[in-house]
Amino acid sequence: xxxxxxxxxxxxxxxxxxxxxxLDKNGEIFTFTIVRRGFGRMKDRAPYGLLTxxxxxxxxxxxxxxxxxNLSELKIGKKVVxxxxxxxxxPTYRFI
Ligand SMILES: [Zn+2]
Numbered sequence: 311x312x313x314x315x316x317x318x319x320x321x322x323x324x325x326x327x328x329x330x331x332x333l334d335k336n337g338e339i340f341t342f343t344i345v346r347r348g349f350g351r352m353k354d355r356a357p358y359g360l361l362t363x364x365x366x367x368x369x370x371x372x373x374x375x376x377x378x379x380n381l382s383e384l385k386i387g388k389k390v391v392x393x394x395x396x397x398x399x400x401p402t403y404r405f406i
Contacts, residue, residue: 312369334366335392337403342375342384351399359384363403376402 311322314333319326340362348356359375361384375384376393383405390403 312365312367314369314371333369333371333392336406337363337365337371337390337392339384339386339388339390340364340370341386344381344384357381361390361403363390371401373401373403374399376404380405 311320312331312333313321316330317328320328342359342361344357345352345360346357348354348358352358355378358378359381361373361375363371363373365371373392375381375390389406391406393402393404395401
């Protein structure tokens with residue numbers, strides 16, 4: 311089973327035998343919403359696209375669309391690629 315973010319045990323069976331793996335950077339939008347009122351560190355960024363991305367290797371990842379200017383292009387199934395990972399926030403994705 312693949313899981314993101316990193317865990318200390320398997321969320322499926324509870325095993326502590328965890329191995330790190332680099333996830334495929336390519337994926338598609340599984341579902342999304344447009345956040346129009348952000349809070350905390352995202353307060354000034356709204357509106358922005360909040361995505362669940364299904365990575366090419368089968369992991370669902372909560373991410374943010376990196377470019378706020380193309381929110382109207384958001385569509386389930388659209389191809390995206392990982393753009394950056396910030397330990398303080400969610401990974402960002404851009405359209406391919
Ligand atoms: Zn397991």
